[in-house]
Amino acid sequence: MKKLMIGNAAIARGAYEAGATVATAYPGTPSTEIVDSFSQYEGVYAEWSPNEKVALEVGAGASIAGARTLVAMKHVGVNVAADPLYSFSYTGVNGGLVLVSADDPGLHSSQNEQDNRGYGRFAKMPVIEPSDSQEALDYTKLAFDLSEQFDTMVMLRITMRLAHSQTMVKTGQKREIPLKDYKKNASKYVMLPGFAKRRHAEVEKSFEQLREYAETTPLNRVEMNDTSMGIITSGVPYQYVKEAFPDASILKLGLVNPLPKQLIKTFADQVDKLVVVEELEPVIEEQVRSWGIEVIGKEQFTLLGEYSSEFLLQQLSGIPMPQGFNLDQEIPARPPLLCAGCPHRGVFHVLRKMRLVVAGDIGCYTLGAIAPLEGMDSCICMGASIGTAMGMEKARGPEFAAKTVAVIGDSTFVHSGITGLIDVVYNGGTSTILILDNDTTAMTGHQDHPGTGVTITKQPTNKLDIEALVRAIGVKNLRVVDPLQINELEKVLKEELARREPSVIICARPCVLLPGTSKPDHKIYVDNELCNGCKSCIRIGCTGVTFLEEEKKAQINGGCIACGLCEQVCKFDAIKRTEV
Numbered sequence: 001m002k003k004l005m006i007g008n009a010a011i012a013r014g015a016y017e018a019g020a021t022v023a024t025a026y027p028g029t030p031s032t033e034i035v036d037s038f039s040q041y042e043g044v045y046a047e048w049s050p051n052e053k054v055a056l057e058v059g060a061g062a063s064i065a066g067a068r069t070l071v072a073m074k075h076v077g078v079n080v081a082a083d084p085l086y087s088f089s090y091t092g093v094n095g096g097l098v099l100v101s102a103d104d105p106g107l108h109s110s111q112n113e114q115d116n117r118g119y120g121r122f123a124k125m126p127v128i129e130p131s132d133s134q135e136a137l138d139y140t141k142l143a144f145d146l147s148e149q150f151d152t153m154v155m156l157r158i159t160m161r162l163a164h165s166q167t168m169v170k171t172g173q174k175r176e177i178p179l180k181d182y183k184k185n186a187s188k189y190v191m192l193p194g195f196a197k198r199r200h201a202e203v204e205k206s207f208e209q210l211r212e213y214a215e216t217t218p219l220n221r222v223e224m225n226d227t228s229m230g231i232i233t234s235g236v237p238y239q240y241v242k243e244a245f246p247d248a249s250i251l252k253l254g255l256v257n258p259l260p261k262q263l264i265k266t267f268a269d270q271v272d273k274l275v276v277v278e279e280l281e282p283v284i285e286e287q288v289r290s291w292g293i294e295v296i297g298k299e300q301f302t303l304l305g306e307y308s309s310e311f312l313l314q315q316l317s318g319i320p321m322p323q324g325f326n327l328d329q330e331i332p333a334r335p336p337l338l339c340a341g342c343p344h345r346g347v348f349h350v351l352r353k354m355r356l357v358v359a360g361d362i363g364c365y366t367l368g369a370i371a372p373l374e375g376m377d378s379c380i381c382m383g384a385s386i387g388t389a390m391g392m393e394k395a396r397g398p399e400f401a402a403k404t405v406a407v408i409g410d411s412t413f414v415h416s417g418i419t420g421l422i423d424v425v426y427n428g429g430t431s432t433i434l435i436l437d438n439d440t441t442a443m444t445g446h447q448d449h450p451g452t453g454v455t456i457t458k459q460p461t462n463k464l465d466i467e468a469l470v471r472a473i474g475v476k477n478l479r480v481v482d483p484l485q486i487n488e489l490e491k492v493l494k495e496e497l498a499r500r501e502p503s504v505i506i507c508a509r510p511c512v513l514l515p516g517t518s519k520p521d522h523k524i525y526v527d528n529e530l531c532n533g534c535k536s537c538i539r540i541g542c543t544g545v546t547f548l549e550e551e552k553k554a555q556i557n558g559g560c561i562a563c564g565l566c567e568q569v570c571k572f573d574a575i576k577r578t579e580v
């Protein structure tokens, strides 16, 4: 059957057709739809793991036990999973394991632009890059076969453009792949130094075989054409190359680690000028250069962001990018904002008002960093907030801690905040930590997590009791507040900051966009008689409130969901509620 599919759905389909029966993931743009789609197939097991390290460990266990297994994460998730990754690359697999790394050139929704082909090189792991949804499906299937043939996990590296673009896909039949036998094999799966030494030698041996395989695999193909220019490329940039230079000769690499040295040398000999087109790092270019082959690469292109066919034409042929191509020039900037009624807004309003130092974290609440709330001092990676606040305290002393808070979401707390809290309690920190519990992983599209009590397939399960967990860690001062009750929140914050002990304040209110979230039975309006245009309500940064410059009055617009925050910040009682 043929149908339009985004790359992520095609990968899920490929895994299903390859007979994978287990899939694990932690959500993260642009990878989230992969395991979500996989979970909808019959007869498979899929899970949202608490974080990427656990996802890969569960994947490794399933593979060792004999199942074909898919593990998916965004590029920075691979950093979290790097510890098991580097050991699992030594043990190898039983059932094939494909690890999808969804990279984000252009930082559409990430904190960095790292190029995860580098992991392939360091961990001696084959890396495959599809260029469209059909290849995403086909290469995923092939990746499972390769994984078992070469006894290694295989990385399928995609980028946002492939993950979320739709192209036609011909789907096939599911292959029935029986579970491989499980046999105890400690020298393969127990990474004691003595065993690991031998496994390292095995890895090097099988990587040499992969190098040979790279020379002949259909994953790498030469499209010989005009020989005045030859372009080596892979992944989505292949599409840009085809569009910009339809007459050029192309070496399209589907297997980007290891590279086919001989194939590349032969291709280079046949063309007058050799160019490597790859987004982000010069991974292919540097290897080609190291073999003494002259090549045009990053001196002509950029290490930053995504490419396009127009960009390639400009850089290689001097054809200027079309006028107005830069969309930023045409459309006013529209920075992302917290939704109207978002419970996080109350928190950041109070934090700014109290002029606190805020060690932040990653989630919807990171938007509290931008104007007009501007309530965040740092944000490093998921789970970093609590450790960062602890470091600030240890550097500057408890007085500094008395005006510092850490802010972390519920999904992020479970992902990697728990150990930071353990550190605070264990090493005598006095931090005040706000867990913003909106009962979902909102930022990536409302995925469930252990604290929501629901699985990926919407089955009820044990609901992690965050309060009990915090107490078990040893936090004696635990408060639960409604983050949209700002006076109460401010009072509680003052009390907890005054303590020379760790405190946790759980700001509990469900995400306003969650289905079933109760909506207020009143509406909000501005009493024009009382509004004096002070703009206090505008400074909460809510899309439900507009300021009419001519009239010098605030106005509640259709975006309002009557959360009542603006009503609370108005000192002149000009914002009122009416029964519906």
Ligand SMILES: Cc1ncc(C[n+]2csc(CCOP(=O)(O)OP(=O)(O)O)c2C)c(N)n1
Binding pocket: 026, 027, 028, 029, 052, 074, 076, 077, 078, 080, 110, 111, 362, 363, 364, 365, 382, 408, 409, 410, 411, 412, 413, 436, 438, 440, 441, 442, 443, 444
């Ligand atoms: C290592 C890593 N994995 C995944 C992501 C993607 N991501 C960013 S924030 C976030 C979780 C947000 O959920 P939560 O902490 O509950 O905050 P909310 O968005 O609900 O406010 C995820 C999955 C990431 N940035 N880094």
